[in-house]
Amino acid sequence: MRNAQLGALAVSRIGLGAMTMAGTYTSGGGLDDAESIATIHRALDLGVTHVDTAEIYGPYHSEELVGRAIAGRRESVVVATKFGLVSHAGNGPGTIDSDPANIKTAVEGSLRRLGTDRIDLYYQHRVDPTTPIEDTVGALADLVVEGKVLHIGLCEASSTTIRRAHAVHPVAALQTEYSLWARDVEDELLPVLRELGIGFVPYSPLGHGFLTGALRTPADIPDDDWRKTNPRFVGAAFEANLRLVEEVRAVGADAGATPAQVALAWLLAQGEDIAPIPGTRRVSRVEENTAADRVVLTAAQLARLDALTPATGARHDEANMASIDR
Numbered sequence: 001m002r003n004a005q006l007g008a009l010a011v012s013r014i015g016l017g018a019m020t021m022a023g024t025y026t027s028g029g030g031l032d033d034a035e036s037i038a039t040i041h042r043a044l045d046l047g048v049t050h051v052d053t054a055e056i057y058g059p060y061h062s063e064e065l066v067g068r069a070i071a072g073r074r075e076s077v078v079v080a081t082k083f084g085l086v087s088h089a090g091n092g093p094g095t096i097d098s099d100p101a102n103i104k105t106a107v108e109g110s111l112r113r114l115g116t117d118r119i120d121l122y123y124q125h126r127v128d129p130t131t132p133i134e135d136t137v138g139a140l141a142d143l144v145v146e147g148k149v150l151h152i153g154l155c156e157a158s159s160t161t162i163r164r165a166h167a168v169h170p171v172a173a174l175q176t177e178y179s180l181w182a183r184d185v186e187d188e189l190l191p192v193l194r195e196l197g198i199g200f201v202p203y204s205p206l207g208h209g210f211l212t213g214a215l216r217t218p219a220d221i222p223d224d225d226w227r228k229t230n231p232r233f234v235g236a237a238f239e240a241n242l243r244l245v246e247e248v249r250a251v252g253a254d255a256g257a258t259p260a261q262v263a264l265a266w267l268l269a270q271g272e273d274i275a276p277i278p279g280t281r282r283v284s285r286v287e288e289n290t291a292a293d294r295v296v297l298t299a300a301q302l303a304r305l306d307a308l309t310p311a312t313g314a315r316h317d318e319a320n321m322a323s324i325d326r
Contacts, residue, residue: 005199005272006172006199006201007170007172008151009150011050012078015050015276018052018057018062021036021281022058022062035281036281037065039285046287047290049076050080050275050277051069052175052201053066053079053080054081054083054125055086055106056094080153081123083122084102085125096323098131099135100136107149117147120150122151126324126325133161153175156176159189172199178203179204180305180310181241183310200273205264205276206260207232208232211245211259221233231315247308248305248308264276269302
């Protein structure tokens with residue numbers, strides 16, 4: 001598999017997101033740790049070098065799984081994880097906390113669970129409005145000097161925050177949502193990242209599963225799945241967004257690819273500094289997703305996809321949008 005460039009860090013241009021391995025979409029039912037570990041192993045066998053997790057996933061369970069899966073193969077894996085949505089000072093999971101003291105506690109826990117002496121790419125999961133970004137990045141820079149972190153990243157950060165952070169220490173990557181279903185980053189964020197030489201890691205590159213075409217009605221979503229209340233998965237928005245999926249499916253029929261592969265191939269065509277991390281806990285899905293590396297869309301197919309109207313509805317509910325730095 002070819003590589004993408006995230007600042008000074010080279011990664012496989014298709015990675016693997018390990019969020020769902022901890023049951024993040026649902027309350028945790030139906031988890032199969034053996035299948036999740038087999039999925040990571042299969043991804044590595046197929047040329048994936050970039051595995052993404054976070055302490056909040058579980059919490060902690062995803063990091064533990066990744067640590068078990070990469071044991072004995074650590075040198076061939078770029079391990080990315082995140083801090084900042086668990087407060088280790090007593091407030092616990094779900095509390096935004098990027099205080100330097102909290103980071104020092106968080107990194108030690110992640111290193112232990114991942115079974116490693118360094119984290120290749122360490123992200124702030126959400127910008128902490130109570131801690132200046134300069135203080136947070138200063139603490140991360142100290143971890144780089146100590147060798148516990150090799151590269152730093154930000155998630156869901158605004159262009160202003162990115163500039164302030166990058167002035168303290170080079171930022172390797174920004175992670176936020178980007179896909180045929182969510183293209184707002186193209187207006188401001190992508191130009192800033194390219195100006196500064198920062199790579200881009202799109203999460204949910206398949207629109208939280210919608211772009212796979214597997215969901216045909218809201219009834220296909222389990223009742224305990226958070227997508228049940230996501231604005232893009234309910235009512236008239238769901239029906240409107242099906243039209244987008246049908247266009248992706250049509251391009252796939254023309255290209256000899258699945259809708260998921262078309263969605264990923266479109267992202268890969270946007271630049272060599274883009275490295276999506278489709279999430280799955282199934283071997284069959286990782287095989288399908290990584291095969292997108294071999295899909296080359298024609299200029300006409302890309303133009304057809306570029307012309308699509310992005311998804312109807314906000315990409316998160318009000319509570320989740322409130323945590324995003326804008």
